[in-house]
Amino acid sequence: MNEWLQKILNRIKELWGKWSLLQKLILFAVIIGAVGAVVLLFALNASPGMVSLITSPITDPETLNKISYRLDEEGVEHTVSVDGRVYVRDQRTAQRMVAVLMREDLIPDTASPWDVFNLDRWTVTDFERNVNLRQAITRSLEQHIEALEDIDRAQVTLVLPEKELFSEDQKPVTASVILTPTPGSDVSTNRKKIEGIVKLVKFAVEGLADENIVITDHRMIQLNDFEDLADFDRLELTKRQLKEKSTLENRYREEIQKALMQIFGADRVRVLKVDINLDLGKKVVNTDEYYPITLVPDDPRTPYSELEVIPSVTRSKETIDENWKGTGFNPEGPPGVEGQVPPAYKDADGLYGEYNNNSVTQNEEINKREIFEEKTPWEIIRQTISVAIDGVWTRQYTDKGTISLDETGSINRTYTPVSDEDLTKARNLVRDAIGYSERRGDSVTVEHLQFDRSSQFAKEDEEYRKRLRLQQTIIYSMIGLAIVIVALIVFRLISRELERRRRLREEELSRQHQAMREAALRSAEEEGLDVQMSVEERARMDMQENAINMAREHPEDVAQLIRTWLLEE
Numbered sequence: 001m002n003e004w005l006q007k008i009l010n011r012i013k014e015l016w017g018k019w020s021l022l023q024k025l026i027l028f029a030v031i032i033g034a035v036g037a038v039v040l041l042f043a044l045n046a047s048p049g050m051v052s053l054i055t056s057p058i059t060d061p062e063t064l065n066k067i068s069y070r071l072d073e074e075g076v077e078h079t080v081s082v083d084g085r086v087y088v089r090d091q092r093t094a095q096r097m098v099a100v101l102m103r104e105d106l107i108p109d110t111a112s113p114w115d116v117f118n119l120d121r122w123t124v125t126d127f128e129r130n131v132n133l134r135q136a137i138t139r140s141l142e143q144h145i146e147a148l149e150d151i152d153r154a155q156v157t158l159v160l161p162e163k164e165l166f167s168e169d170q171k172p173v174t175a176s177v178i179l180t181p182t183p184g185s186d187v188s189t190n191r192k193k194i195e196g197i198v199k200l201v202k203f204a205v206e207g208l209a210d211e212n213i214v215i216t217d218h219r220m221i222q223l224n225d226f227e228d229l230a231d232f233d234r235l236e237l238t239k240r241q242l243k244e245k246s247t248l249e250n251r252y253r254e255e256i257q258k259a260l261m262q263i264f265g266a267d268r269v270r271v272l273k274v275d276i277n278l279d280l281g282k283k284v285v286n287t288d289e290y291y292p293i294t295l296v297p298d299d300p301r302t303p304y305s306e307l308e309v310i311p312s313v314t315r316s317k318e319t320i321d322e323n324w325k326g327t328g329f330n331p332e333g334p335p336g337v338e339g340q341v342p343p344a345y346k347d348a349d350g351l352y353g354e355y356n357n358n359s360v361t362q363n364e365e366i367n368k369r370e371i372f373e374e375k376t377p378w379e380i381i382r383q384t385i386s387v388a389i390d391g392v393w394t395r396q397y398t399d400k401g402t403i404s405l406d407e408t409g410s411i412n413r414t415y416t417p418v419s420d421e422d423l424t425k426a427r428n429l430v431r432d433a434i435g436y437s438e439r440r441g442d443s444v445t446v447e448h449l450q451f452d453r454s455s456q457f458a459k460e461d462e463e464y465r466k467r468l469r470l471q472q473t474i475i476y477s478m479i480g481l482a483i484v485i486v487a488l489i490v491f492r493l494i495s496r497e498l499e500r501r502r503r504l505r506e507e508e509l510s511r512q513h514q515a516m517r518e519a520a521l522r523s524a525e526e527e528g529l530d531v532q533m534s535v536e537e538r539a540r541m542d543m544q545e546n547a548i549n550m551a552r553e554h555p556e557d558v559a560q561l562i563r564t565w566l567l568e569e
Helices: 001-018 021-046 061-073 091-103 113-117 124-144 191-204 231-263 421-432 454-527 535-553 553-568
Strands: 076-081 086-088 151-159 173-181 208-217 270-280 283-293 293-296 308-310 312-329 352-365 369-374 381-391 393-394 413-416 444-450
Touching: 001 352, 061 076, 086 091, 124 151, 173 191, 191 208, 191 444, 231 270, 231 381, 231 421, 312 535, 381 421, 421 444, 535 553
Parallel strands: 173 208, 381 444
Antiparallel strands: 076 086, 151 173, 270 381, 283 369, 293 308, 312 352, 393 413
């Protein structure tokens, strides 16, 4: 082990000797920084922790100054963070100072309403607890309502009476809410939103009933008086019903027009009117149905019916049979007094008579079922649909296959109306599509009607004329361009021919002059005369001899050089 440590130390000494002064300084700086960080970490951990006085930050500088001044008066050591939070030494101090701030109404509105319960439980009375609970619920409810998009500000007042021994003596919990809507909000006229706020208040406060909630706006107009909103609800219901009617008519119109356009063409169909009368009243039908009693049910496996039914079953029966035979008896009055029997009946006294009475009372049991049926939200009473279909316009062509034009330059067209057979088919299609009912009084009209296409034809004629003018312009331009090109080519050929002839004349003259000069020289030499030639003449003769020799030896190079000269000219 000692040898291993000795090797490590020797290795460190060897590396230390190789390091430069800058590397050693960097190592010392890193070690000092690490030791300082460890010392600072232990110092922070050893320092006493701070407790937040109020959980939420205080954004109002004036309120923050008042709280700080009050803490200084109580001799409480505290610190204020950058974001507006107040910290004290321990939790007990925080509870005591929250009670002091609550008593002096220094808790800001932006603070959490439940911070009032951060109190010392041994120094707060039940009355103060109830007051704090009411204030916390009130502030929390105000924050909930102000969080809504349509509410700018809300003020809530709650009355939580003390609990009585007997329920008849118990006073109800009441709440009043004053709302300040945001600009452009419809919360004052939207019943659903008001009902939502009523439920929010009702469920936030225990024992609160709907009739004990009053919601007003900043103009003191009660918003939750739903009895006075009956006319408004009726108007809203009418609007929704008219919207439903319009939606249904538009859907019918789009479906009919789309189907007919696919058959006759996109520009030949017009759905003039779709009128649907709806019965939007709510209907509930309660029907009692009586049906026979089945003795033997039908067997579906057999080709014949075994069904046996009877209308009813006898439950009870009573029969009465009375028979009487003998003389009649007419009562008389008291002795000595004449009876009051009419003479007609008195004459029948003592005659023989017979009486029979037969009666049967029978109670029957039948099958009965009660059918409860609620109608749909709306029912179609009558439908009226009118459709107009245009004929077909076709262009006329000449024998050469071009479009035929009249004297004014317009296109000649032929109109073909819609046949009665096609109109009948279209009418049947529309009737089947809407569920036509003659008993309901539905009306479907599909007629042929020639549409006014004057503006369309005028536009098409003008576009055709423009196209013709463009074609003529292009043709004339091409002809003119061809003429110009031919003229340039002819001019170029003539110019080259003239230039070639001029060069031939110059070369011929040069040859003649050279021949005359050479002849003069030869004659002078023959005569033995000493002829003096100028330097220029001698250089020109040398150049000509060199050119002649080069043309003889390299004729292709000389020809290319002459072509280059001609192109440059």
